[in-house]
Amino acid sequence: MNRYTVMKQLGDGTYGSVLMGKSNESGELVAIKRMKRKFYSWDECMNLREVKSLKKLNHANVIKLKEVIRENDHLYFVFEYMKENLYQLMKDRNKLFPESVIRNMMYQILQGLAFIHKHGFFHRDMKPENLLCIGPELVKIADFGLARELRSQPPYTDYVSTRWYRAPEVLLRSSIYSSPIDMWAVGSIMAELYTLRPLFPGTSEVDEIFKICQVLGTPKKSDWxxxxxxxxxxxxxxxxxxxxxxxxxxxxxxxxxxxxxxxxLNWNPKKRPTASQALKYPYFQVGQVLGPPPQYLEKQTPIKAVQPTEPKPILPKLEAISKPEPLSSPDVADKTQPQPLSKVNHQPLQQIQLPQNTANQQVPKQQQPQAQPFLPTINKTSLPVLKKFGMSCSKKPSIATIKRKEKQGNVGSQLSHSYPHLL
Incomplete structure (x- = not known):
């Protein structure tokens, strides 16, 4: 029962690796991010920044997270598959983009970013590698491993974003920055789309500030x-x-x-336009149809939170059904940088069928946990003995064992950690 087959590895990073997979049911291509650390509860998984943000962000220009799967304490994110990223698209160009194409890409980036900011998050790692695309026609914002909630309390870490797209307030170690850092990065990306070269290619943090000064000039103290x-x-x-x-x-x-x-690209973050304000600039007020082509627009579906059903040993009949683990998640910044590998890995992921994490939803029949078979009936005279010694039932001894332990008189000392379901 394999739901996805891994076709090849797309990249590997500090916190996870990215795999290209295929749904065995529909044949659809997907990108599977496999986290390197282990997750022992759903609390950890569902509290990840990437999950918390993407659960709330359904938009045509934000990457779609299809499923969150936890299997054997490993966590997998199943995303829609996108052919390339903006960095690869620019790198493979042998001539400049027409302005109409750049305008459409910028419109989609700002639409996605305005939606993210409106819903209370800022990205913190906007760069061409994190803008996935299908040619220049469709662009989606991806990799929310460093996303933060706008209402969350500073101080924040100063080490965010790739250096070339890092806002000056972050370079100067501010700990109270917010969504304007995303706007600075978008300004840098827009310039790069026109020239196919980075605008501020600093070799260190200090050199980055020098590069910015060489282009924008020294900021005036009164301005910032x-x-x-x-x-x-x-x-x-x-x-x-x-x-x-x-x-x-x-x-x-x-x-x-x-x-x-x-x-x-204003030095002062307070003077930069918001994403919503940027969309109202004269640059976009032209007689051009902007946004993704109609064939790429589809209805967004809720994310599935898929939890493994642990295999149960076949046992004699018992009145207990084991309870599923509670749902939950951690707060880890994930920065997987895809780096193509030559080796192809053909390995299937285990099928996992669990209900969506949605209130009042009917659980499909095939996802319901199977009831355990019953142990042979225990005669009523045994129950007082079990109650007396506070037995619980993580292990299931035979009736003969229980009787033998009764005779030995040490039931309480040896079996006190097993059986609430028999009482």
Whole structure:
């Protein structure tokens, strides 16, 4: 009963590996993220940042999490399969994208990001590798391993996002940043879509700030006093640089595009537009149909939380049905970086059938746990003895064993950890 067959490994990272799989039932391709650490309860699994955020985010431009599976203490995320990411798409180009194509990609990225922010999360790791796509027509935001809730309390870690897309307040070790860091990253990505080269390719955190200063110029203290306070706290002095016009660096971008990028790349996070505000810029007010093509739009379905049914030994008849584990999850930042491997792994995942984690939902017949067979009837004279010694029933001794232990007079000392179901 195998529901998915693993076809090959797509990448491997610190916290998990990404596998390409196929549903044996429908033939649909899926991406399976297998976490490296073990999870011993559903509390741990369902509290993961990635699960908590994706459970609430159903949008055409956010990657769809189909199932969460826990099997043999291993955790698997089953995602819809996307052919490539934005980094690969840009790397394989031998000519620049037309502005109309870039506009449509940016519209989808900002639509997905506005939805994420509206529902109380910010991503913290926006970069081309985390924007999955099917050509330039469809773009989806993925990898929510570092996502945080907007209402969660600082301080946050300063080490988030890939350096080239990291906002200056994070580079200067701020611990109270929020959703504007995603907007800075989107501005950097937009510039890269026009040139097919990163805008701020710093080799270290300090070099990254220098690269930003060389393009945007040294920030004025009056424009961003918090930035100077952060720099002072870490004994950093901004280099004195004259700004370069983005139009000079990105000549193929329209004036409307330059305006949007300039505003998203503001030193002061408070002055950057929100994703919703960015969508209202003149850049998008054109007679162009924007968004995913109709064939890619589909009804979003709830995520299945699939818990394993542990195999039970075949036993004589007993009145007990073992209770399933409670549902639950941990808070771990996952940053799986896909790196193609040459070796192909053909291994099936075990089939797991469990109900969705939805209230008042009828459990399908095949998912219901099977009742255990009953032990041979125990005569009524034995029950007082069992009660007397507080026996519970994780192990099931035979009647002969119980009688022999009664005669020996040490039932309580040897069998006190077994049988509430027999009482």
């Amino acid at each position: 006093p918090e930035g100077y306070h952060l720099a002072s706290a870490m004994n950093f002095r901004f280099p004195q640089c004259v700004p370069i016009s983005l139009k000079t660096l990105i000549p193929n971008a329209s004036n409307e595009a330059i305006q949007l990028m300039s505003d998203m």
